Amino acid sequence: MASVIDPVCGMQLDDQQTAITSQYMNRTYYFCSLGCKQQFDNDPQRYAAQPAPGSADREPQPREDERS
């Protein structure tokens, strides 16, 4: 199990328990609700421009120091 981020609303999700997904640019995005998925599907570039779900953690916060 891994934590993923809903790119639309920023909610943290568990990829094993999130049935609502969308594929874009060979990447799977996870959503907390169909509403978020629909927003993403309407304008995927807007949301996909953000850091990949799961690779960069959570909300935009100044925590550059914990990177490896």
Ligand SMILES: [Zn+2]
């Ligand atoms: Zn959401």
